[in-house]
Amino acid sequence: MLSSKIAELEAQGYTCLSFQQLKDKTGMSSQALRSSLNRLKKKNHIAMPVRGFYVILPPRYRIWGCLPAEQFIPGLMEYLGKHYYVGLLSAAAYHGAAHQRPQVFQVVTEQPRRKIVCGKIRVEFIVRHNAREVPTQHRNTPAGYLSISTPEATAFDLVGYTKRCGGLDNVATILTELASDLNVNKLLELADISPISWTQRLGYLLDLIERYDLSDALAELINQKKPAKASLLPSGNNNDAAINNRWKLMINTVVEPDI
Numbered sequence: 001m002l003s004s005k006i007a008e009l010e011a012q013g014y015t016c017l018s019f020q021q022l023k024d025k026t027g028m029s030s031q032a033l034r035s036s037l038n039r040l041k042k043k044n045h046i047a048m049p050v051r052g053f054y055v056i057l058p059p060r061y062r063i064w065g066c067l068p069a070e071q072f073i074p075g076l077m078e079y080l081g082k083h084y085y086v087g088l089l090s091a092a093a094y095h096g097a098a099h100q101r102p103q104v105f106q107v108v109t110e111q112p113r114r115k116i117v118c119g120k121i122r123v124e125f126i127v128r129h130n131a132r133e134v135p136t137q138h139r140n141t142p143a144g145y146l147s148i149s150t151p152e153a154t155a156f157d158l159v160g161y162t163k164r165c166g167g168l169d170n171v172a173t174i175l176t177e178l179a180s181d182l183n184v185n186k187l188l189e190l191a192d193i194s195p196i197s198w199t200q201r202l203g204y205l206l207d208l209i210e211r212y213d214l215s216d217a218l219a220e221l222i223n224q225k226k227p228a229k230a231s232l233l234p235s236g237n238n239n240d241a242a243i244n245n246r247w248k249l250m251i252n253t254v255v256e257p258d259i
Contacts, residue, residue, distance in 0.1 A: 002026060002036035003045065006056055015067060015143045016055040016075040049118040053079050065119020067143075069105035073123070074144040077107075084109050085136045085147040088126065089165055089174075091154040094139065097177035106164065108134070108149070108157065126161055133193045135186070151181040156194045159201040168233060172205050172257035179211045187214060191221055197230035200247045204232060207246070208255060219246050 005026050009017065017025075023033055037054065040046045046054050047066045053076055055067045066072075070086075077084045085091075087108040092098050104122045110131045116123040128134065134153045138145040149157060155178060158171045165171050191199045199218055206215035229248050231238055236252035244251055 002028070002033070003040060006040065006046065010056045010058070013142075014056065016053065016072045016079075018079050019052045019054070022054065047118050049076060049116050049121075049123075050080075055118075064121060066121040069116075069121055069123050070139075070141050070146050071143045073105070073107060074141065074146055078144075082109055082111070082113075083132050085131065085134060085149050085153075087128075087134075087149045087154065087157045088161060089158075091149045092158065092174050092178060094148050095151050095154060095178060095181055097151075097154075097174050097181075124164075126157075126164060128157070128160075130193055135190075150186065151178055152183060152186040152190050154178065155182060155187070155202060156190045156198050159205065160194065160198045162234075168205070168253065168255045169257060172208060172255050173259065175205055175211075176209045176257055176259050179206070179209065179214060182211075182214055184214050184217045188217060188221060191218065196222075196225060196227045197234075200227065200230045200249050201232060204244060204247045204249050204251075205255065209257060209259070222247060 009025065023030065026033065037046065041048065044057060044062045044065060046056055048054050049066065049072060055072045057067065061067055085108050086106065088106040089098065089102040090106040093102055104124050106124055106126060108126045108128050108131050110129055112127050113125040135150045136147045137150055139148055155175060158165050158174060162168055162171055200222060203215045203218040203222065227248055229243065229250055231250045231252050233253040238250045238252050241250040241252040
């Protein structure tokens, strides 16, 4: 019976398995296995975040209809054969800099993927084409090691994807909490693999929260590179925008961190 086999696999430490893994471990035919899996899904004993990939639901998570994202993302991305890291607001939360608990688990990948909706769990994917170059840290979870962007990489991604992060006010607020974990030399390394406009915006926000110990080195870099003027708010209106010469930035919005 599949339910007893699932319980046995859970006792062995499995939290998620592919359809093929289940077929290999049970010896069931594809048709019989699908029927049994559908029955277990209806009982809320398992869930399927993506087609062909199943997670085992202990009683405490059945009310959610899925495992927490951090417990299946490592296995899922290995199953998909895709490079990833947890980034943006989710990474900031792991670094203790979440202004509020993110409602969506944010994962950075090299290619677009559809959002996952599994019970009460939401996972969205953000594309960064050079994601493999971004430095990460590992955190142990019941499902394996979770790859998370470093504090410095998180800071750059926050200013690079402000729409995904609640806007510039929220990004500035998070930076006030994240700044104590930032290393200026590592920020400079990240600047080399990030769009120059991200450095301009990050430097401006670091000035805004008076972290000149971090921003001065970035300002020197901007002075050397002499980039074209960028907009503080990428989608904003630049009519009558003041120019910040230190950052070569058109200040087309007012940023008000919650501090």
